[in-house]
Amino acid sequence: MSKELIHIIDTNEERTEHIKTVLSFMGYQVTTHSSCEQAEGKIDGFAIIVGYCEDLGDQRAFVSKLSEQVPSMPILMLNDTLEQPVMMGDELKNVIGELALPLQHGQLANTLHQAELFKESFSKASDQRPVELFRSLVGNSRPIQVVRTMIQQVAESDANVLVLGDSGTGKEVVARNVHYYSKRRNKPFVPINCGAIPPDLLESELFGHEKGAFTGAISTRKGRFEMAEGGTLFLDEIGDMSMPMQVKLLRVLQERVFERVGGSKTIKVDVRIVAATHRNLEDAITTEKFREDLFYRLNVFPINMPCLSERQEDIPLLIEDLIKRIEHENRGSVRLTPTAVLAMCRYRWPGNVRELANMIERLAIIKPYGVADASDLPEKMQVQSGEPMEMSDFIPSAELPQLGAQAVMPDALPTAQQVSDSIAEINGAHIPTDGMDLKQHLADLESQLIQQALEETDGVVAHAARLLNMRRTTLVEKIRKYGLQKTDEVAEI
Ligand SMILES: Nc1ncnc2c1ncn2[C@@H]1O[C@H](COP(=O)(O)OP(=O)(O)OP(=O)(O)O)[C@@H](O)[C@H]1O
Ligand SMILES: [Mg+2]
Numbered sequence: 001m002s003k004e005l006i007h008i009i010d011t012n013e014e015r016t017e018h019i020k021t022v023l024s025f026m027g028y029q030v031t032t033h034s035s036c037e038q039a040e041g042k043i044d045g046f047a048i049i050v051g052y053c054e055d056l057g058d059q060r061a062f063v064s065k066l067s068e069q070v071p072s073m074p075i076l077m078l079n080d081t082l083e084q085p086v087m088m089g090d091e092l093k094n095v096i097g098e099l100a101l102p103l104q105h106g107q108l109a110n111t112l113h114q115a116e117l118f119k120e121s122f123s124k125a126s127d128q129r130p131v132e133l134f135r136s137l138v139g140n141s142r143p144i145q146v147v148r149t150m151i152q153q154v155a156e157s158d159a160n161v162l163v164l165g166d167s168g169t170g171k172e173v174v175a176r177n178v179h180y181y182s183k184r185r186n187k188p189f190v191p192i193n194c195g196a197i198p199p200d201l202l203e204s205e206l207f208g209h210e211k212g213a214f215t216g217a218i219s220t221r222k223g224r225f226e227m228a229e230g231g232t233l234f235l236d237e238i239g240d241m242s243m244p245m246q247v248k249l250l251r252v253l254q255e256r257v258f259e260r261v262g263g264s265k266t267i268k269v270d271v272r273i274v275a276a277t278h279r280n281l282e283d284a285i286t287t288e289k290f291r292e293d294l295f296y297r298l299n300v301f302p303i304n305m306p307c308l309s310e311r312q313e314d315i316p317l318l319i320e321d322l323i324k325r326i327e328h329e330n331r332g333s334v335r336l337t338p339t340a341v342l343a344m345c346r347y348r349w350p351g352n353v354r355e356l357a358n359m360i361e362r363l364a365i366i367k368p369y370g371v372a373d374a375s376d377l378p379e380k381m382q383v384q385s386g387e388p389m390e391m392s393d394f395i396p397s398a399e400l401p402q403l404g405a406q407a408v409m410p411d412a413l414p415t416a417q418q419v420s421d422s423i424a425e426i427n428g429a430h431i432p433t434d435g436m437d438l439k440q441h442l443a444d445l446e447s448q449l450i451q452q453a454l455e456e457t458d459g460v461v462a463h464a465a466r467l468l469n470m471r472r473t474t475l476v477e478k479i480r481k482y483g484l485q486k487t488d489e490v491a492e493i
Contacts, residue, residue, distance in 0.1 A: 074096045147303060193237055
């Protein structure tokens, strides 16, 4: 089946024939134009390769015009014919690379892949909706499934929710999800970072103020409580709130009423509270930095966000989601080789998902529309636990994609399931979401390990038994049980 159409604009027949042959071989349709005039108005399809034509005039001006006419088509420049260094990254955004002749398969495949990404991101950008503030909670790991269930359980009620977890684990994502799944979803979700606002301003920020309440209060202003009426107020970094403010907050939580700063009118509010902190509030209570009564008010339904290192199997899914996010926001794109993904799965991510998100952004900048390998990652991620990393650590060799320098393509990205299974194998086992037959699983594992031991000892049962630290007679029994090798075929010493 023919892939999409590539146009070549170049007068040199020998060159165009060479390129056409290679591209046709790769399954592309090719149309050649020996002059710019001939190409005029006929360009539509997957990509354009621009070389040299007699009527080209100023190469830059020609490409610039072409870009305007077909802004969504990636343009590749023929390196031999370049009048000046390739014009990438400036206003000619769709010039995505150059091709050197004679064509090298690896370079060509990578460049065409970049072209594909460019096209994809362009088509996504054109039907772009405003950036959604709500993000779904990505992940299939058990800890994240537990969180998802808790969100659904609590969302319907009006109970206060306290989200706990280290920095960058996704506490705000949880808060937004609680709001989104509640009956308040069409009303405002109002976040406020209690740690970032100076204590003396926090009160008016939360409750608003009347005109003249303090120097600078030139007009009456609503606070976040009023803004969130009918919706959800997200009190982020609640552990950083000063003691006097905690008293004021407690009152609103108890009585559902407050007054603006400098005002005497009591205002009633219907607001659902979701609070979050990375601090250990119980410790803060013992050191008298947090009020116990406020803690119990907020802690009606606690949700603990796991650290990313506790849900490594979600990393490939998160990477996919974070790349989609960058594409959706039209901020470029990037793909990762399996080795890069696996290195990232092994890293501990002290900054959690936020750190991962920053890493993906960084890769999209250093490898725009390209393929990032493990060597593009910071040193700390490249080798963990003192051992060089082998792909076969993770994925059975039969399923390993070709990883020659030239063949690194996005299809090679291991599936989330592959990585998750491989990580589970390394870290111990995990229970599949649909349950398992433990007895059968252990029997299979035992049989595999015995088979392996026999192979490693050339079938010498006594040696295999030593390797497995079991009695020879027990091993012979098991070999018979699993039908691995009949005892008479096994060399017995
Ligand atoms: N499960 C997830 N799925 C998708 N994106 C996530 C997930 N968890 C976190 N993120 C992303 O990671 C970043 C950090 O998340 P968030 O701001 O919710 O963390 P936080 O726990 O509030 O961090 P901090 O304590 O630093 O404020 C955000 O860009 C968020 O969109
Ligand atoms: Mg936060």
